[in-house]
Amino acid sequence: MMKPVLDVHEIPKPGQWLLLSIQHLFAMFGATVLVPFLTGLNPAVALITSGIGTLTFLIITKGQMPSYLGSSFAFIAPIIAAKAAGGPGAAMVGSFLAGLVYAVVAIIIKKTGSGWVMKMLPPIVVGPVVMVIGLALASTAVSMAMNDAEGKYSITNFTVALVTLTITIVCSIFARGFFSIVPVLIGIIGGYIFAYSQGLVNLKPVAEAKWFTIPEFTIPFVTYTPSVTMQLVLLMVPIAIVTISEHIGHQVVLGNVIERDLFEKPGLHRSLLGDGAATMVAALLGGPPSVTYGENIGVLAITRAYSVYIFVGAATMAILFGFIGKISALISSIPTAVMGGISILLFGVIAASGLRMMVEDKIDLGDKRNLIIASVILVIGIGGAVLHVGKSFEVEGMALAAIIGVILNLVLPKQKEEKVHMQKKVS
Template identity: 45%
Template structure:
């Protein structure tokens, strides 16, 4: 008798969880698909690897943290460069290695404790590295907002109309992020894309021919990595910044739920989960995964702290990955719409790096700190490169390694 009375209650609870999970995916959706659309990867693969990565993360952390993992913005610049230079398979090799770096850092934390990461990768290193990522991408955003390809070589749309679309998409994103209420405040990117898409429709910039050709059910276009040492040395240093951000994300979700996830399940396990999810995504042709602050905001808004909700979000992402027409629809979004969003997005990445330095409280005019920050920025933005035979380091990768080395070898001043 009691079992039959409980059954409907359990069923209703599961249905409720399912809808809550779908809502979490909706919050993450705009940012999740933006990365593959900007970098030339398959958005359906990104959906699949986000869902799979989240499930793997939950297994490794024993289902204790209500976090959703999806496409990382920090890797947009290296993926764009990598796809252009080595193709998608070679780039995936470097991205898989970035996941391995996370795993090594988790092992280091397991052996030495949480403070070892702060000593090796302090804000004076991670802050300017994050800034370099945003600043290097700035020309790509401007070109696309003007209706050109990312390198500015080809004009795709008339500049005046393209800028109208991009600036309206940008304005919408900003206004929703500032004035939005409830769930709308969590999806400013998605709102900006929708408004930009509508204006692009009015201008006749949207081509629907690919949607008709696409089937309803289709296996995502998975791509296996190919060994490429240059891609590894180029991309791995870039993983330093998001690895540090991972600490902040775990602390943030802990602040929302009132639990200390640094101790249980432990930062070593959350970072391991992030690393395995990133490498797994790369082995399927998807972008690296990272913890999504949008979803953390949704958790705070809804007060739903049950990590099982993220299981449903992950399942929803995996199911949507096999809807062929969804990917075709996403591919119809014109370049100026993406460019408008990128103007804010890449600027925000730079500001995050700047804020990392400001919040650290370090005296940037102290000779040691000035040298580290200045050289990271100039080497990264200026495009400094170093090569020896087939080995080559440049841009963000070189700047990241330089910062780590300088932090370890330069003596501290008397004040410090």
């Protein structure tokens, strides 16, 4: 057992505090601004809500879970669909409802324990759904990489995307120390510089931007009138099935890193409530749903600096960055091709992580039951299946795949007859 450099409740020295907080800010930055970039939300608002959400999470978990909450990739496709159906306000209402699901599940877990969650969301359901999250967005990533602003094929854009992708991959494989934990950020910076050399970057808006500015928040009853429809509920809420499972996985890993049983203290119900509250706060301001970030858990493992005060510092800086106009303008100036190159890797990694989940839990796809569940989830989710019932009831894609996956897992019997058959064959 290695002694931590800073334990959970230790206060760092000022210089150490600043540097460690900046490191966590960099670790989450690339992925956190990528989600609003892809969904058409405001990156500055995403930074602000990630900071506020992290502080909310730390308060609810009584400062016992050093974590950073950034933008969730699981909601990219649902947010795009919700915006297309009802505008930014609809996406925020849906995000709020998803966060509310966390709160409800947290209350139930506090009363009944967490066993039923594990039964409803086993790896054979969550793994394929996570794969759908990445693979369903594959065409979006490739389109961003290959096409120009008018949607036409551009060899220049594709070259920029491939250079960005190459830099990110090289950094992920060969970088050491601090640089090994921020490959996405380094890829974006390297791709941005190359894109500038190819004439794809317009820095005029950055020069014209004010240093201090208030970003365009999306606030209920101020910028839009909230409206809840069954279509919106079925589009956004089922994604909580995936993100709750992801949350549980992160808490297991975090507990192993800091050598504490976080399910016992402060408890899974508190961490879920904190995550849900962060998502609801983000939705009230126009930011994407939140999720605890594995990137920052990786930083904890490398630095062994577990102090929650470091995350308070990172969250505070993220909030301040959101109000600096030139930073917001700089983020907005990143060419789509650069983000396309990053997305090719990130969406692939998401899909691969779902496969990894099934491999690590030794899911036997030779078992007909498991094969059927995985197959149905993958084809319905990636194929973009839509269920219409009447004019107002509609559920599609990833949400439909998640719902059907849960139902199949609950109703399909275990293949006992297969086991009996194998025993007879061996005898």
